[in-house]
Amino acid sequence: MSGDVVLRVNGEDRVLHLDNRVTLLDALREHLRLTGTKKGCDHGQCGACTVLLDGERANSCLLLAVAVAGRAVTTVEGLADGAEPHPLQRAFIAHDGFQCGYCTPGQICSAIGMLAEAAAGLPSAVSADLAGTAAVDLDDEEIRERMSGNLCRCGAYAGIVAAIREVAGG
Incomplete structure (x- = not known):
């Protein structure tokens, strides 16, 4: 079955005629041509x-x-403020937080979400305060744990962690 779906993407309502089984990823890439979001494992x-x-x-x-x-x-296309890249985008460039760049859009979006989670006091498996009563200090171990759901086949993790630490610190 298919029908019209209104997706609010990067601040804009987009009406798409989709089969009900279409994933958000495929809607973004194939129907809206927002190819920054990558299909890696599809699982x-x-x-x-x-x-x-x-x-x-x-x-x-x-x-x-x-x-x-x-x-x-x-999506990663919606992070910039006009022509000004998001601070994490700038930090990824400054710290060489990518090699082939395939995982970078997902890494950056995940890092933005992760920074908000930490600021809200949501703990991770390595957080000292598991009750979540205070903002989390994002040291390298904390960043690596929180970003563990994002894989980089090239191994640019040192740059990724440094970029996130820079933005988290100020």
Whole structure:
């Protein structure tokens, strides 16, 4: 079965005629031509397809487009402020946080969501305060744990962690 779906992507409502089985990832890439979001494993294991859904990170390959109708979807294309790149985009460049770049859009979207989670006090497996009563200090171990759902086949992790640490610090 198919029908019209209204997706709010990067601040703009987009009406798409989709089969109900189309994933958010495929709607973004194939129907809206927003190819920054990458299809890696298509099983929610690599993080290449990470987008922000109402400000929280989500694997777009695991979500049906019809299920996110009416919610705010932000892709890597929607992060810049006009011609000014998002601070994490600038930091990834400055710290060489990418090699082939395939995972980079998902890494950046995940990092933005992760920074919001840490600021809200949400703990990870390595957080000292598991009750979540205070903002989390994002040291390298904390960043690596929180970003563990995003894989980089090239191994640019040192630059990724440094970029996130820079933005988290100020």
